[in-house]
Amino acid sequence: MADSNSDSDNEVAPAVEVTGNLQRAYNDVYKNVQEEFYAWKGAYAVEILAGLADPDSPELSPAKQFRMPRACFQSVPPASDPDVMYVEDYDDGMIVRSEALPSIVFNLEYPDFPPHPPYQYCTPASRNENTDLLNNKRAPFVPFPEDTAFRYKYLRSFKKRDQWRANQCDPDEEVMQYEVVRRMYIDRGFSAEDIDVILRACGQTPLRPSNETGLLWNVSQRDLPQIVWGDHLSSSSKPQLPPHFAQNFPEPDDIFEQINRGMEKFCPNLNCITHNCHVHVDYQWDVLRTPPIEPKEPRCTSNKLREMTELSCGNECFLDTSEEDMEDADDVPLSDQRVLHGLLKIEPDMLPCHLAMICRMTCRIAFTLRKQNIDDEDLVLEISSRRKSKKKAGLNFSGQVPPTTPCAHAGPCSSAACGCFKSKRYCERNCRCEGDCARRWPGCNSSCRQNLNCSNRSRRKCKCRLAGRECDPEKCTMCHARDTHTRCKNVRLQLGRCKRFEVKSSTYGLGAFASEKIRADDCIGEYVGELVDDAVEHRDIIRRHSGLNYVGRSSVRCPNLEYVFSQCFGMLGTTIDSHWFGNPTRFLNDSKPKPPNCAAVETLVNGDRRIVIFALEDIRKGTELTLDYGPGYWGKEDQAMGIENDIDAESRREE
Numbered sequence: 131m132a133d134s135n136s137d138s139d140n141e142v143a144p145a146v147e148v149t150g151n152l153q154r155a156y157n158d159v160y161k162n163v164q165e166e167f168y169a170w171k172g173a174y175a176v177e178i179l180a181g182l183a184d185p186d187s188p189e190l191s192p193a194k195q196f197r198m199p200r201a202c203f204q205s206v207p208p209a210s211d212p213d214v215m216y217v218e219d220y221d222d223g224m225i226v227r228s229e230a231l232p233s234i235v236f237n238l239e240y241p242d243f244p245p246h247p248p249y250q251y252c253t254p255a256s257r258n259e260n261t262d263l264l265n266n267k268r269a270p271f272v273p274f275p276e277d278t279a280f281r282y283k284y285l286r287s288f289k290k291r292d293q294w295r296a297n298q299c300d301p302d303e304e305v306m307q308y309e310v311v312r313r314m315y316i317d318r319g320f321s322a323e324d325i326d327v328i329l330r331a332c333g334q335t336p337l338r339p340s341n342e343t344g345l346l347w348n349v350s351q352r353d354l355p356q357i358v359w360g361d362h363l364s365s366s367s368k369p370q371l372p373p374h375f376a377q378n379f380p381e382p383d384d385i386f387e388q389i390n391r392g393m394e395k396f397c398p399n400l401n402c403i404t405h406n407c408h409v410h411v412d413y414q415w416d417v418l419r420t421p422p423i424e425p426k427e428p429r430c431t432s433n434k435l436r437e438m439t440e441l442s443c444g445n446e447c448f449l450d451t452s453e454e455d456m457e458d459a460d461d462v463p464l465s466d467q468r469v470l471h472g473l474l475k476i477e478p479d480m481l482p483c484h485l486a487m488i489c490r491m492t493c494r495i496a497f498t499l500r501k502q503n504i505d506d507e508d509l510v511l512e513i514s515s516r517r518k519s520k521k522k523a524g525l526n527f528s529g530q531v532p533p534t535t536p537c538a539h540a541g542p543c544s545s546a547a548c549g550c551f552k553s554k555r556y557c558e559r560n561c562r563c564e565g566d567c568a569r570r571w572p573g574c575n576s577s578c579r580q581n582l583n584c585s586n587r588s589r590r591k592c593k594c595r596l597a598g599r600e601c602d603p604e605k606c607t608m609c610h611a612r613d614t615h616t617r618c619k620n621v622r623l624q625l626g627r628c629k630r631f632e633v634k635s636s637t638y639g640l641g642a643f644a645s646e647k648i649r650a651d652d653c654i655g656e657y658v659g660e661l662v663d664d665a666v667e668h669r670d671i672i673r674r675h676s677g678l679n680y681v682g683r684s685s686v687r688c689p690n691l692e693y694v695f696s697q698c699f700g701m702l703g704t705t706i707d708s709h710w711f712g713n714p715t716r717f718l719n720d721s722k723p724k725p726p727n728c729a730a731v732e733t734l735v736n737g738d739r740r741i742v743i744f745a746l747e748d749i750r751k752g753t754e755l756t757l758d759y760g761p762g763y764w765g766k767e768d769q770a771m772g773i774e775n776d777i778d779a780e781s782r783r784e785e
């Protein structure tokens with residue numbers, strides 16, 4: 131189900147007046163659609179329920195006893211009679227009707243099967259994710275509704291009781307709005323623009339604020355039910371919106387602007403190619419939002435361009451033509467000229483031969499147009515003034531090693547405009563400075579001349595290892611970090627070189643067991659989950675109830691940057707919770723009272739902090755893999771108790 135409530139959808143309404151006529155028509159159509167929709171839904175739901183009824187017990191047929199409530203329905207844990215399910219009708223948050231629905235309870239007994247350890251379901255994940263739960267204002271869901279032992283006071287942690295539903299798209303509302311749009315356009319003849327205005331004015335999702343958001347996009351991403359409307363016609367048999375309805379949003383013809391529009395869709399982290407990334411966006415690192423690309427300053431005069439190449443491109447090349455014989459560009463269509471001007475903002479010093487190929491014009495004309503756009507005399511003056519103001523960059527790296535936010539600014543990384551400069555740390559691969567930036571982490575070439583595998587055992591330690599980093603494929607050329615078959619042992623997360631293990635019953639619930647022989651320092655896997663704020667306390671109540679805690683939140687970082695256990699799964703100021711979202715590394719149990727055979731350590735991978743679990747010793751196949759959770763982990767149990775007591779005290783006061 132596409133979520134129609136993303137920020138991008140809530141664009142400011144255009145300043146178009148909503149006429150009384152438009153408003154009345156919308157209200158009128160919406161009222162009819164709503165009535166017809168709920169009439170259909172009630173009948174449809176009863177039909178579905180009737181299909182589930184036991185044919186041998188017609189007296190229990192739900193169709194006979196159950197009427198679909200109009201607003202919503204919810205089953206309440208049957209306190210008094212476990213064989214009865216209650217269906218309730220709500221209006222404005224109040225129960226206005228309650229019906230009992232008999233249910234048949236089967237008691238299944240399997241005396242021969244040993245009980246499986248309690249299992250906490252979890253969405254499989256291959257990387258960390260940020261969730262919207264970070265601000266601690268929303269309940270992730272109402273947990274354990276059928277479990278009377280669960281303390282419902284959990285919900286008191288939230289200001290409103292229905293916080294778990296906040297900001298969620300109501301699929302019924304979406305279907306109704308779509309039908310309203312269809313009727314407004316086809317039956318009432320309103321234009322797409324008018325309909326968009328009224329939707330925005332009524333706080334609904336706009337039609338299509340950009341090509342990939344809005345009501346029309348959301349509807350195209352889901353299945354629509356075959357609703358039978360008031361005129362007894364089903365959705366599909368009614369006249370549909372035309373295919374290009376509301377698609378005439380003007381595209382800028384300047385390629386530069388087009389690229390900047392497209393940039394918004396990419397993750398702002400240069401190192402990340404994930405669509406709709408939830409790691410680098412909408413988090414405290416949201417300062418990262420993809421900045422628009424800035425026009426580049428030209429550096430080459432026309433003469434310099436001539437010196438840059440000796441090879442004629444043959445396409446009426448500018449090299450074969452003297453300045454005097456250059457063609458007039460007046461006949462070139464304006465649209466082609468605009469493409470070229472846009473390109474020149476991105477790559478002002480691109481050879482005319484290449485410009486010509488992209489813009490489909492002769493090389494001579496590309497050259498002439500460039501000359502008209504970038505004046506040689508102005509350029510010479512500008513370059514000399516740039517040279518005068520250029521200061522030498524001071525490189526001070528006394529700041530904390532782990533970077534947080536990649537820098538993104540104009541000019542070199544030698545002024546307060548650069549976040550890395552200000553905090554005296556290295557620039558990373560995901561920073562927006564040039565690859566040859568003087569502040570960039572230099573890689574391990576200086577330490578690994580003879581040590582080609584960057585392993586932990588090597589006599590001379592790899593500089594990247596010592597700094598708690600994986601090797602950088604762009605900088606660490608001596609160890610061939612870039613090659614897929616590299617011997618470098620310090621690109622394990624980047625290459626996904628992990629050992630196999632299986633999850634099965636262990637002393638403490640489920641545990642992880644080696645499926646192959648593992649050598650000391652081998653990577654077991656990356657500990658992934660939700661990146662959550664330390665302040666999300668209500669989760670502790672759920673953890674305590676399930677007896678399973680997949681979180682560590684000590685922010686101690688590996689103190690001497692050697693590979694020793696850093697006492698946490700937590701990154702500085704951040705916690706990884708793999709309760710509902712994670713991979714099998716979440717099954718590594720605490721080794722106590724024995725020493726652990728694995729450890730988790732924070733590692734910097736191309737600017738991202740990630741947690742790698744690796745073997746501390748050689749491990750035989752079949753051995754359980756264990757960690758030292760550290761004292762901070764078990765202390766959490768008491769804290770969770772404290773939160774529950776606080777909530778108890780508060781509810782007593784309320785009573």
Ligand SMILES: C[S@@+](CC[C@H](N)C(=O)[O-])C[C@H]1O[C@@H](n2cnc3c(N)ncnc32)[C@H](O)[C@@H]1O
Pocket residue numbers: 247248250638639640641677678679680681716717718719720721722
């Ligand atoms: C990260 S999970 C480990 C996987 C877990 N055993 C399972 O079944 O999902 C941590 C939880 O495992 C249990 N656990 C792990 N090591 C333990 C130990 N040494 N003693 C007691 N319980 C342990 C606790 O319930 C803890 O909350």
